[in-house]
Ligand code: ADP
């Protein structure tokens with residue numbers, strides 16, 4: 001696990017951008033942390049790093065559950081499961097079809113996916129410290145995720 005400190009939203013964005021620029025295949029990333037912790041800011045950075053056109057402004061998909069953005073040959077799928085009542089509702093949003101080798105699936109409020117034992121390639125946790133910096137912990141399970149985060153800290 002790697003832990004970093006971000007002192008402002010620009011730093012969180014930049015970290016996302018660096019990660020996004022290293023992604024070259026489908027991957028699933030969980031973003032955990034309280035409201036305002038910086039999850040959506042991080043996704044905006046990932047979108048930039050992936051080369052998502054600036055005409056798409058990445059907003060929190062809280063009301064739509066999932067937003068998709070073209071990213072070259074890949075697709076960025078940004079989910080926010082905050083309002084999902086149960087794992088059964090995943091079927092309505094076509095979650096299984098989102099998991100694809102060409103999809104970068106990034107999930108805010110991923111906790112409910114535990115119910116279907118879904119495993120992410122990368123888990124990122126955002127916490128506040130006493131000065132309201134963000135402490136960002138990144139861990140991977142499996143080869144694709146491990147390769148990506150090793151690459152990130154070169
Ligand atoms: P979340 O998606 O986790 O609810 P957002 O990214 O939407 O969080 O919002 C984070 C808010 O906190 C933004 O208003 C941002 O400007 C502010 N902020 C302050 N410091 C940071 C930081 N270090 N990283 C990310 N956001 C920060």
Ligand code: MG
Pocket residue numbers: 039040060080108
């Ligand atoms: Mg958000």
